[in-house]
Amino acid sequence: MDVVRLTENWAEPPGPVSHVVISSRVRLARNLERIVFPPHADSKDLRQVCEAVDRLIRSEAALKEFARIDIGACRAVERMFLRENHIISPELEQGGEFRVLHFDPKRSCAIMVNEEDHLRMYCLRSGLQLTAAWEEIHAVDTVVGRSLCYACSDKYGFLTACPTNVGTGMRASVMLHLPGLVMTRQMDEIIKTIPHHGLAVRGYYGENSEFLGDFYQISNEVTLGKTDVEILEGLQKFIERLVSREEAARASLLDKRHWQVEDVIWRAYGVLTHARIMSSKEAFQLLSPIRLGIERGYFPTLTHHRLNRFIVAMQPGHLQIAEGSEMPPVERGLARARFLRSVFSELKTAN
Amino acid sequence: MDVVRLTENWAEPPGPVSHVVISSRVRLARNLERIVFPPHADSKDLRQVCEAVDRLIRSEAALKEFARIDIGACRAVERMFLRENHIISPELEQGGEFRVLHFDPKRSCAIMVNEEDHLRMYCLRSGLQLTAAWEEIHAVDTVVGRSLCYACSDKYGFLTACPTNVGTGMRASVMLHLPGLVMTRQMDEIIKTIPHHGLAVRGYYGENSEFLGDFYQISNEVTLGKTDVEILEGLQKFIERLVSREEAARASLLDKRHWQVEDVIWRAYGVLTHARIMSSKEAFQLLSPIRLGIERGYFPTLTHHRLNRFIVAMQPGHLQIAEGSEMPPVERGLARARFLRSVFSELKTAN
Numbered sequence: 073m074d075v076v077r078l079t080e081n082w083a084e085p086p087g088p089v090s091h092v093v094i095s096s097r098v099r100l101a102r103n104l105e106r107i108v109f110p111p112h113a114d115s116k117d118l119r120q121v122c123e124a125v126d127r128l129i130r131s132e133a134a135l136k137e138f139a140r141i142d143i144g145a146c147r148a149v150e151r152m153f154l155r156e157n158h159i160i161s162p163e164l165e166q167g168g169e170f171r172v173l174h175f176d177p178k179r180s181c182a183i184m185v186n187e188e189d190h191l192r193m194y195c196l197r198s199g200l201q202l203t204a205a206w207e208e209i210h211a212v213d214t215v216v217g218r219s220l221c222y223a224c225s226d227k228y229g230f231l232t233a234c235p236t237n238v239g240t241g242m243r244a245s246v247m248l249h250l251p252g253l254v255m256t257r258q259m260d261e262i263i264k265t266i267p268h269h270g271l272a273v274r275g276y277y278g279e280n281s282e283f284l285g286d287f288y289q290i291s292n293e294v295t296l297g298k299t300d301v302e303i304l305e306g307l308q309k310f311i312e313r314l315v316s317r318e319e320a321a322r323a324s325l326l327d328k329r330h331w332q333v334e335d336v337i338w339r340a341y342g343v344l345t346h347a348r349i350m351s352s353k354e355a356f357q358l359l360s361p362i363r364l365g366i367e368r369g370y371f372p373t374l375t376h377h378r379l380n381r382f383i384v385a386m387q388p389g390h391l392q393i394a395e396g397s398e399m400p401p402v403e404r405g406l407a408r409a410r411f412l413r414s415v416f417s418e419l420k421t422a423n
Numbered sequence: 424m425d426v427v428r429l430t431e432n433w434a435e436p437p438g439p440v441s442h443v444v445i446s447s448r449v450r451l452a453r454n455l456e457r458i459v460f461p462p463h464a465d466s467k468d469l470r471q472v473c474e475a476v477d478r479l480i481r482s483e484a485a486l487k488e489f490a491r492i493d494i495g496a497c498r499a500v501e502r503m504f505l506r507e508n509h510i511i512s513p514e515l516e517q518g519g520e521f522r523v524l525h526f527d528p529k530r531s532c533a534i535m536v537n538e539e540d541h542l543r544m545y546c547l548r549s550g551l552q553l554t555a556a557w558e559e560i561h562a563v564d565t566v567v568g569r570s571l572c573y574a575c576s577d578k579y580g581f582l583t584a585c586p587t588n589v590g591t592g593m594r595a596s597v598m599l600h601l602p603g604l605v606m607t608r609q610m611d612e613i614i615k616t617i618p619h620h621g622l623a624v625r626g627y628y629g630e631n632s633e634f635l636g637d638f639y640q641i642s643n644e645v646t647l648g649k650t651d652v653e654i655l656e657g658l659q660k661f662i663e664r665l666v667s668r669e670e671a672a673r674a675s676l677l678d679k680r681h682w683q684v685e686d687v688i689w690r691a692y693g694v695l696t697h698a699r700i701m702s703s704k705e706a707f708q709l710l711s712p713i714r715l716g717i718e719r720g721y722f723p724t725l726t727h728h729r730l731n732r733f734i735v736a737m738q739p740g741h742l743q744i745a746e747g748s749e750m751p752p753v754e755r756g757l758a759r760a761r762f763l764r765s766v767f768s769e770l771k772t773a774n
Contacts, residue, residue: 331757335699342697348686406682 087199094247099194101241118170152389245291252321285356337365438550445598450545452592469521503740596642603672636707688716
């Protein structure tokens with residue numbers, strides 16, 4: 073399948089601070105001048121945007137590595153597969169005419185066409201790499217902005233379909249794994265303070281998703297009245313402090329209640345290697361302590377990066393593509409357990 | 424330690440229907456004429472009973488195999504050990520002056536002296552063996568009753584400290600393992616009907632204990648107006664019907680939802696072989712599906728009888744005696760997980 077083949081090298085090798093930070097992502101929302109924004113656009117408008125971007129990509133040497141996927145022509149399971157890889161957003165997963173993804177796996181950059189805005193351009197990096205991600209997508213934005221006229225206001229900056237994006241149009245986000253802060257019961261307090269920093273916190277699946285497996289996505293909430301660089305610096309500092317607190321929490325747990333940490337890790341491993349049916353929610357919750365186990369040296373052949381791939385691969389779209397057929401939930405639960413049992417039973421373990 | 428050495432052969436090889444029935448027990452409550460019953464007795468009364476039983480046991484050839492343990496002189500952990508083996512009752516575990524246990528491990532018979540009644544004599548058998556247990560303890564009762572004068576009324580029968588035992592003084596009980604009826608959600612309904620049969624249902628630890636690990640103790644409630652044999656027949660019939668229903672429930676589960684049964688069994692095994700700390704309550708709940716796994720052939724070297732021993736051996740008194748020291752709850756939880764990990768990791772498994 074094209075979608076699978078084209079995107080299989082999407083995931084980068086692990087980046088800095090990967091024991092706590094899964095990934096960093098910077099996305100820019102842009103719209104074209106004089107064309108109705110997608111939420112109110114008709115077919116003609118959407119086609120116009122789509123064709124303008126296609127022409128641009130063909131003509132710009134800097135964008136020649138971008139591959140094109142017509143999202144509207146994908147099967148539901150393929151769109152699911154792309155969303156589970158964080159390549160497209162839940163909004164674009166809905167599909168529809170003139171919804172297109174242009175992406176460059178080598179740079180982990182992509183342009184989603186006719187999502188909530190005409191263009192949603194982003195760069196996704198492993199570990200804590202906000203600046204690198206921003207530089208990469210900023211370079212793409214510069215090239216695109218030279219050819220296409222962005223809807224812009226002198227007073228507000230870039231105009232967007234939703235007012236929460238007006239200004240820089242930038243949303244920078246970091247996916248974190250914070251089991252130490254959860255186990256030491258500090259996380260509820262931290263979540264309460266996040267809005268005071270102009271930031272927002274979400275679950276693994278983004279907006280409106282629940283907190284699962286100690287994964288938290290933190291992003292800037294403010295897009296107006298600050299520059300991209302100021303916003304990135306604020307987020308970076310906040311994340312660095314959070315990483316230090318997470319490290320301190322893990323150290324204190326290992327110092328005072330090491331058996332509790334060991335218990336959680338080994339129980340998760342015991343269930344992953346033996347369960348016969350499993351929901352993706354439970355799998356999330358079990359894969360979380362396994363990340364801690366990597367750090368403790370319990371799984372000498374497992375890397376954070378490979379574990380991240382398991383988290384993606386056990387999701388419904390990936391499972392169905394791997395099995396080559398659409399499956400009802402019970403069948404998926406059986407296939408998920410079979411997959412996890414097989415990968416974890418093969419792992420070397422050390423005590 | 425004497426208590427351990429004297430009682431280590433207590434548990435019999437497995438009896439009939441052992442895939443559902445753990446054990447059968449018949450006990451007789453008796454009191455001596457003209458001596459105040461234990462709840463209101465003073466030291467002199469208790470001593471008098473105690474000495475009368477000691478003399479009797481020394482003089483009767485039929486009772487010469489009985490060993491004697493002075494419960495009042497035992498350490499708390501030893502009394503706990505005896506109660507966990509179902510050799511003494513929770514009441515006798517409290518200890519005190521002139522509380523004595525006479526027991527014959529070969530016949531699984533015992534006489535508790537100065538429990539709630541002067542004498543509580545019982546026989547405990549593996550599997551469904553109500554009649555055999557009754558015959559054994561009836562023989563002991565005949566010998567004892569020839570020498571000691573029981574408190575008795577022509578109108579009521581045997582007199583006891585609590586009116587619920589008056590009449591036959593007999594309580595026959597069966598410990599069952601009913602995971603099929605629990606998983607098919609029939610158990611709540613069955614529990615409601617039990618009193619209509621003149622029977623009572625309790626948890627693994629008897630009176631006022633919660634239902635744990637799908638273990639249920641069913642016993643006669645009525646002791647008045649029926650003979651021992653009539654009561655035993657009624658209980659036996661009820662248990663036989665229940666065993667059939669449990670077998671049908673297991674068959675239906677394996678037919679329609681075999682993956683659910685397999686999942687529960689293998690998850691339990693996965694946790695037992697990997698957890699680092701465990702409460703006895705959780706251990707109960709995990710050992711329950713392992714019993715089902717024996718039947719399914721997953722653990723070729725494990726027998727119901729050996730599993731029953733694990734259930735006893737993971738309890739606080741046994742753990743502390745095995746480790747040779749008294750332990751606070753966290754240490755016990757660690758020792759319990761260590762014990763279960765070690766015995767289950769050594770097991771052969773088959774799929």
